[in-house]
Each structure stands twice: as C-alpha cells, then as structure tokens.
Amino acid sequence: MQRTKGRLTPVVFTLIIMTDIIESFAELFFKKAAMATNIPDVGFSNFFDFLSRMASGSGFWIGISFYVINFFLWIAVLSQIDLSVAFPTGSTSYIIVALLSIIFLGEQVSPAQWTGILFIITGIFFISRSTQKEAE
Amino acid sequence: MTLKIFMLILLAEICSAGMHILYKKGANSLENEPTKSIKDYIIFAFKILKIPVIWCGLVMVCCGMAMWLIVLAHTDLSVAFPLDSIQYIIILAASFFFLGEKLNRERIMGTLFVVLGIVLVATK
Numbered sequence: 001m002q003r004t005k006g007r008l009t010p011v012v013f014t015l016i017i018m019t020d021i022i023e024s025f026a027e028l029f030f031k032k033a034a035m036a037t038n039i040p041d042v043g044f045s046n047f048f049d050f051l052s053r054m055a056s057g058s059g060f061w062i063g064i065s066f067y068v069i070n071f072f073l074w075i076a077v078l079s080q081i082d083l084s085v086a087f088p089t090g091s092t093s094y095i096i097v098a099l100l101s102i103i104f105l106g107e108q109v110s111p112a113q114w115t116g117i118l119f120i121i122t123g124i125f126f127i128s129r130s131t132q133k134e135a136e
Numbered sequence: 137m138t139l140k141i142f143m144l145i146l147l148a149e150i151c152s153a154g155m156h157i158l159y160k161k162g163a164n165s166l167e168n169e170p171t172k173s174i175k176d177y178i179i180f181a182f183k184i185l186k187i188p189v190i191w192c193g194l195v196m197v198c199c200g201m202a203m204w205l206i207v208l209a210h211t212d213l214s215v216a217f218p219l220d221s222i223q224y225i226i227i228l229a230a231s232f233f234f235l236g237e238k239l240n241r242e243r244i245m246g247t248l249f250v251v252l253g254i255v256l257v258a259t260k
Contacts, residue, residue: 034209047206054205071194075184078163083156084231084243088224088250094257116256123249130242 006081008089008128016086019073020093024100026066033059081131088127091120141210144203145219151200153226157234158193164235165189218258221251 037053039046054060077086095117101107109117165187184190228247231237 030205031208034205039209041209047202050205050209051202072181072184075159075163075166075190076180078160079166079168082231082237083160083235084228084237084239084247087156087227087231088247091224091250091254094254098257112259113257116253116258119249119253119256121253123246123251123253126242126246126249128246130240130246 006085007131008081008085012077012080012086013089013128015073015077016089017092017096019070019077020090020096022066022070022073024093024097026063026070029059029063029066033057033063085127085131089124092124094120141207142219144207146222148200148203148207149219149223149226151196151203153223153230155193155196155200156227157230158189158196160231160235162187162190162193218255220258221254224251224254 033054036057036059037050039050039053074086098109098113098117102109162184166183224247228239228244232239
C-alpha cells in the first residue's frame with residue numbers, strides 16, 4: 001500500500017467499506033447459526049453446550065472465516081490512518097445495511113432514517129477533511 | 137431488555153474498544169510493506185501475527201464475541217443496535233488518551249455527526 005500520510009485516501013476508504021460488507025455478512029451467518037441451535041435461553045450455565053452446537057453447523061465457520069479476512073484487512077487499514085478516523089468511517093455499514101434492505105428486502109426507510117444517513121455522510125466528510133488538514 | 141443484558145452489552149462494547157486500541161498499537165509498529173505480489177501479502181499477514189499486542193486484542197475480541205452471542209440469543213438486534221453508538225465516543229476518547237492521536241475540531245464534530253446519524257438510523 002502507498003504511504004497515505006494518515007489521509008483517508010480512496011484506497012483506504014474502499015478497504016474500510018470492504019470490511020463493513022464482510023462484517024455484515026458474518027453477523028448474518030452468526031445470527032442464523034445462533035437461532036439454529038434451538039437453545040432459547042443461553043446463559044453462563046449452558047454456554048458451552050450452545051457453543052458446541054453452533055460449531056457443528058457450517059454457518060458459524062463461514063462467519064469465523066469472514067472475521068479472519070476482516071482482521072487482516074482492518075490491521076492494514078490501521079497501519080495507514082488514525083483509529084479516530086478509521087473507526088467512525090466504518091459507520092458506512094449503516095448506510096450499506098439500509099441500502100441492502102431497500103434493494104433486496106423491499107423495506108421502507110423512514111424520513112428519520114434518511115436524515116440519519118445524511119448525518120453519517122456529513123460526519124465522514126468532516127472526518128476526512130480533518131485528515132487533510134493534518135497532512136498539510 | 138433487562139439490566140443484566142444491558143450490562144453485558146456495555147461490557148462487550150468495552151472489550152471491542154479495547155480490541156481496536158490494541159490492534160492500532162500493533163499496526164503502528166508495522167513498516168510500510170510492499171504489496172505487489174501474493175507473496176508480499178502472505179509476508180505481511182505473518183508480520184501481523186508476530187506482534188504480541190495484536191494477540192492481546194484477539195483475546196479481547198473472543199471475550200467480547202462470547203458476550204455478544206449471549207446477547208443476540210436474548211435480544212432483537214434492533215434493540216441492541218442503537219447502543220452501538222456509545223462505542224464511537226469511547227473510541228474517540230481512547231484514541232486521544234491511549235494512542236495520543238491529535239483531535240481537531242473537525243474530527244470531533246464529524247464523530248458527533250456520525251453518532252447522531254447512527255441513533256437516527258437505528259431507532260425505529
């Protein structure tokens with residue numbers, strides 16, 4: 001990767017979005033795996049039973065392998081920019097999830113949620129500008 | 137949502153914040169690696185795995201994930217989701233105090249916008 005001098009370059013930004021997409025899918029697989037265990041009341045007492053039932057399904061392992069990929073991608077991102085930049089920029093996942101639920105699930109996004117998306121975009125714009133100032 | 141679940145979520149959030157800080161500390165020690173071939177990427181991955189702080193972060197994320205699994209089995213994601221915005225404040229403060237990152241007005245304002253946006257998106 002090119003030295004970015006801490007800037008939120010298009011390459012770094014794309015990497016962050018990639019980790020967001022991969023994480024969304026991983027969580028989907030985990031949720032499915034957790035429900036498939038048929039253990040309604042998970043606590044500390046039956047936790048290992050719960051875990052072993054999760055591990056017997058494929059969804060759990062797909063989720064884990066997504067997490068492994070994400071781990072390396074995220075460290076690569078962090079080697080280039082500040083955590084206080086990388087982390088809030090990762091909130092694009094909220095926009096991705098909203099868009100995916102409109103396109104694939106036909107869900108409605110409320111005006112309040114659109115406002116929220118606008119706020120997130122504005123926030124990332126400011127954060128990205130804060131890195132340009134720093135690099136100058 | 138019971139108090140027990142709320143505390144579990146808060147604890148999981150703290151674990152996750154700790155993980156990010158340890159990862160960042162580890163990532164800071166990486167040199168700018170050449171990434172031209174697949175071999176370079178594999179070498180880069182092994183360099184990451186040789187950093188002790190990164191492993192501390194991994195232990196933290198395992199604890200956090202175990203807590204999340206219990207939370208997910210109990211609560212709907214839509215309830216747990218807005219609480220995620222706390223994380224952004226924790227990370228902002230932690231990157232200032234533990235990582236010595238310079239925070240200017242734009243970065244703080246941007247983060248607050250993001251937090252507000254998440255609360256709006258996540259609340260139905």
